[in-house]
Amino acid sequence: MSFPAYKGCCKDAVKGEDMYEQGWLEHWSEQFQSPFYVLDDKRLVDNYQRMERAFSSRYDRLIIAYSYKTNYLPHLCRKLHELGAYAEVVSRLEYDLAQSFGVQPKQIVFNGPLKREEDIILALDGEAIVNLDSFSEIPSVIRYAKRHGQKEVKIGLRVNFDLSVNGESPLQNGYEVSRFGFCVENGNFERAIRELSQSPNIRVVGLHGHFSTNRSLGVYEQITQELCFLAREYLKGSLEYIDVGGGMYGELPASFGNKIAPSYEDYAEMITAVMKKELLPYGLHPVLIVEPGISLVADAVHFACRVVDVKENRGVRFVLVDGSVHNVKPTMHKHPLPVELITAREDDHDPVGTYHVVGYTCMEKDYLVENGRGRLPQPGDFLVFGHVGAYTIVFQPPFIQARPPIIAFGPRGVVVAREKETLDQFCPEPSYQFTPFRE
Ligand SMILES: *Cc1c(COP(=O)(O)O)cnc(C)c1O
Numbered sequence: 312m313s314f315p316a317y318k319g320c321c322k323d324a325v326k327g328e329d330m331y332e333q334g335w336l337e338h339w340s341e342q343f344q345s346p347f348y349v350l351d352d353k354r355l356v357d358n359y360q361r362m363e364r365a366f367s368s369r370y371d372r373l374i375i376a377y378s379y380k381t382n383y384l385p386h387l388c389r390k391l392h393e394l395g396a397y398a399e400v401v402s403r404l405e406y407d408l409a410q411s412f413g414v415q416p417k418q419i420v421f422n423g424p425l426k427r428e429e430d431i432i433l434a435l436d437g438e439a440i441v442n443l444d445s446f447s448e449i450p451s452v453i454r455y456a457k458r459h460g461q462k463e464v465k466i467g468l469r470v471n472f473d474l475s476v477n478g479e480s481p482l483q484n485g486y487e488v489s490r491f492g493f494c495v496e497n498g499n500f501e502r503a504i505r506e507l508s509q510s511p512n513i514r515v516v517g518l519h520g521h522f523s524t525n526r527s528l529g530v531y532e533q534i535t536q537e538l539c540f541l542a543r544e545y546l547k548g549s550l551e552y553i554d555v556g557g558g559m560y561g562e563l564p565a566s567f568g569n570k571i572a573p574s575y576e577d578y579a580e581m582i583t584a585v586m587k588k589e590l591l592p593y594g595l596h597p598v599l600i601v602e603p604g605i606s607l608v609a610d611a612v613h614f615a616c617r618v619v620d621v622k623e624n625r626g627v628r629f630v631l632v633d634g635s636v637h638n639v640k641p642t643m644h645k646h647p648l649p650v651e652l653i654t655a656r657e658d659d660h661d662p663v664g665t666y667h668v669v670g671y672t673c674m675e676k677d678y679l680v681e682n683g684r685g686r687l688p689q690p691g692d693f694l695v696f697g698h699v700g701a702y703t704i705v706f707q708p709p710f711i712q713a714r715p716p717i718i719a720f721g722p723r724g725v726v727v728a729r730e731k732e733t734l735d736q737f738c739p740e741p742s743y744q745f746t747p748f749r750e
Pocket residue numbers: 378380381399401422423521556557558559602603604605606701
């Protein structure tokens with residue numbers, strides 16, 4: 312790996328020009344601090360619009376529900392809602408967050424393994440799209456339906472089925488069996504439908520099939536096919552939507568190796584072709600729901616940090632920066648991130664070598680770059696990491712340092728999307744209310 316091979320991670324989404332130069336980064340690190348994140352609004356909008364076109368040009372009934380947990384930065388969610396995205400939430404807290412951004416309950420898809428009765432009541436009252444995950448949720452829905460005898464209560468089910476091909480599971484981390492949803496093979500799915508249909512005013516209207524997989528086209532073909540098959544078999548008179556979940560790839564950086572990821576168009580073609588073939592001839596024309604997270608936001612966020620020191624310990628070179636691996640890949644995934652060296656120095660004369668880029672924490676494993684090769688960074692230079700929009704900003708404990716500020720870079724200028732944290736935000740003091748033990 313060498314830095315030149317990584318170059319181009321931070322190109323303007325429209326003009327294709329390099330986005331960063333030393334002076335600009337210098338300015339913003341003086342305004343706030345270094346390190347900081349940059350959200351590229353144009354890239355975000357472009358991703359959304361391309362995905363929307365890819366699907367809606369092939370299938371006319373579409374909902375794109377953005378997966379909040381991937382990155383619920385208010386600026387980012389609001390931008391996607393302006394473009395027409397629904398909110399896909401997996402907790403009551405995220406549900407409330409979506410509402411606080413002005414999203415109508417009808418435009419919320421409520422998933423996730425933990426929904427309490429009060430959450431289910433709230434969502435059904437608001438007519439959100441609710442997908443149940445396990446049997447413990449069913450009594451809440453039945454009680455709700457009983458209390459609202461005049462109301463048609465619509466519900467969806469998350470489905471679980473075997474995706475392995477020739478004994479090989481496509482699930483992430485090598486899991487053989489997913490923990491989510493109602494299992495088809497052991498009859499649980501059928502039982503759930505039966506239990507719900509005991510209530511005359513409950514209708515199972517949708518099926519949800521999100522899986523964390525290798526993101527291949529073949530897997531989407533399998534998922535869509537199985538959902539369509541189950542819909543025909545069990546929901547013929549009531550089907551309103553097929554929800555294939557998220558888990559697609561966006562554009563991959565060169566640093567991830569020469570992996571060719573399917574494009575939005577490829578996914579859209581595969582999924583909608585199956586829908587058209589397996590449902591339309593049977594008189595079924597449901598809404599297609601997709602729940603993208605990573606594929607919309609990963610490449611829309613960059614992280615800028617500053618080189619503080621370069622040292623050598625017994626022949627091994629360490630470049631210390633004021634950021635941490637927690638800022639760029641808190642999930643500790645194995646892929647080397649794209650990174651650019653931004654410096655005001657002329658090239659050519661710098662020494663070239665091998666080095667690790669390490670962060671501010673006291674942990675040995677705090678590596679932002681392992682075995683980088685190329686032009687040696689110098690104190691005062693900036694490193695800008697690309698592809699850090701997903702499962703980073705929301706996945707990061709305030710550990711040792713405050714969470715970095717975020718600026719959003721739009722076509723007409725820059726807005727602060729998250730301020731630099733204060734000491735109290737970093738570590739809030741409780742009010743220390745005293746409660747005596749009960750007698
Ligand atoms: C996490 C999640 C998504 C988004 O997944 P990505 O891999 O980020 O696209 C969508 N739906 C559900 C139910 C999820 O849990």
